[in-house]
Amino acid sequence: MVSSNQDIGYNSKVEGGVIVSKADAVINWIRTHSLWPMPMGLACCAIELMASGASRFDISRFGAEVMRFSPRQSDVMIVAGTVTYKMAPALRRIYDQMADPKWVIAMGACASTGGMYRSYATLQGVDRIVPVDVYVSGCPPRPEALLDALIKLQDKVSTENSAKNLLKG
Amino acid sequence: MPTETTEYNAPDSGGKAAAAAQEFETEHLEVSMGPSHPSTHGVLRLNLELDGEVVQKCDPVLGYLHRGDEKIAENMTYNQFVPYTDRLDYLAPLANNAAYAMAVEKLANLEVPERCQAIRVVTSELARISAHLLGLGAYTMDVGALTVFMITFTEREKLYTLFEELTGARFTTSYSRIGGVTRDMPDGWTDRVMVFCEEFLPLLDDVEALLTRNRIWFDRTADIGIISKEDAISYGLTGPNLRGSGVDLDLRRDAPYSGYEQYDFEVPLGENGDCYDRYAVRMEEMRQSVRIVRQAIAKMPGGPFYAEEAKKIYAPRKDKILTSMEELIQNFMITTEGPDMPAGEVYFEAENPKGALGFYIVSKGGGVPYRMKIRGPSFNNLSVLEKVCLGGMISDISAILGSLDFVMGECDR
């Protein structure tokens, strides 16, 4: 349960039932290990997203198995697939509905840049409409790559000034 | 499918719905379901009008995954378009590649060697199994049986390992090329496929044991979403959805291509055209696919895996390109200008997991198609929704959507 910036260790013999830590460390520790994804499965990449959730790759090892289709209950939106101009407003609306703090993973070439679909109907990268934290390359990325992205995101989350942000509200 | 219905009294969902509507004061509701909804398997949206829980009108809204494939096809050579076919029905790319390659070969009037045909049959059938497994997993998950999803995904991973060994990718394979396949099967691959088949059948039995006579499953699917024979034909349904309604039509048997006429297999049919029948048809189709795979591997012919005489269509092998001037030029021409095609029109349909995937190619000669229409089976399969949802409960919709087993990639293109 140790995250890298947990400064003060816990020794029950010395301190009894008390833990002393920084608020940031605790909040970030909680957040990193229960990133609930909002699976924005749009196209082919969604299949690999499902595969990461299934038994072989088992995303629950990283605390992110609770795929919630309700944006209110999720922390990280995984945009898996081609975002078309028709879909983009809906995607943005879902993003707006997610509670703060929220993160976005752009999974696959299409979500990152439009990928192989250079055409009139495709949004050329989901970062034009929502801010993206982690990009994953690949068409489709292997589930391992998605897991890697998740770990990268956890690293990012664990260094945030969460307590300050909370107070800023 | 002969199913024993004696023990179970099939629930009369329409009747129940009507009774429910009489008992309670109901309200007229308009619900927009999707485009991001767990049971719409992708980006389908349904605009529903409800009376209480009873569906009175269903208006599907598509196009959330319209990526412009047909326009893209007009702007690139035939060979360059192969990877885009992977992403039509992204549950069975191997079958799409083969269908597209066969359509263009028909245009070029090119006969591919027997070994290539047999490889295509094996890969298409494995793709069918993998697509049906995913369809089944998602279908059962939607009506609340998560275990099956986990089981089918484990099997799919085994298939992915096989595909990866063969093609280098898990599912965007681009394996069948025009005039052949990318590479021959690796040593021992067919044995591993046989082992997979061996292990897969008992597992399918396990899944059947979980579902086929399961009371909850039966209640959720039997007599729900009935599509009559006439409707199935009139709406242009194809694949398991058509056969679930009892129409005996399978292009593999009726208009054989790629050497399907050599194999022995049965075409399972449903009786009532309800969600349960469509499930049962898919289950049996997987068994028949295993049968075809076994036969094809048993008589796998030798010889080349691509049409050697098609020098202006199939890019030469890498080792030859690097050693022979002629092949180098050929390769250059094929990659820059595309394969040399005659002018004319062809239409080709192949029996894919979801139904008949058709390509209508209008060529004016040269390496770029003038117009390519892709007929995605899911497009027609979904058009029946406006009819089949009527009068049912809103909770039946997830069962109906699951049983229609569509893919938005080929529906919207």
Add this chain to the structure above:
Amino acid sequence: MIAQDLKAALQESCPDLEDRDSLDWPAFNCPISALVDVVRVLKEDHGYDVLTDATAIDNGVAASPRFTVVYHLFSSQSHTYTRIAANCDDDSEPTAPTLTDLFKGANWMERETFDLFGIRYEGHPDLRRILMWDDYPHHPLRKDFPLAGFENEISDPEIAANTGVKVKPAPMAGGPFVAQQSCFESKREPVAKDESWNEQNEKPDS
């Protein structure tokens, strides 16, 4: 053989029927006014009971007749196809008769053709766009529409106001590259067929 028999039979109801060039199935050009009748005869008397595909071809901006509607019918008895094509009369406001009375599946396919080509189907019960959003102004599969697309508003004004996102032409400078066979050999450099954004044409602002 089949094609000739079929043609003779169809000509009874439509004398102007002509053969259409085809590399595979029997194909006929028929006057657009007789289209519904020909299809009905095919369906009722010759067993072509499945409309597998309905689409259109744009013969080019300068061509006249510019638009051709094409139908593929399949027979679930004999397992063969026929192709029926008909030229639309008007080049700027093309219309065609609807087949929704004969095949329920025609509904969506005609909506799709309307969406992508702008062909109006007369008598269609519900002619709306199906793939692009309702107030999209163009018809993407027309030949004068570039692959990259045109700048446009996105479908949701509220989101457009909040984010400032617009429909932008896609960048074509990176390909796909094709060498045009028509030009002189030394000039046959592979270029993107769609030239809405390359070295000559400036990139639209993004």
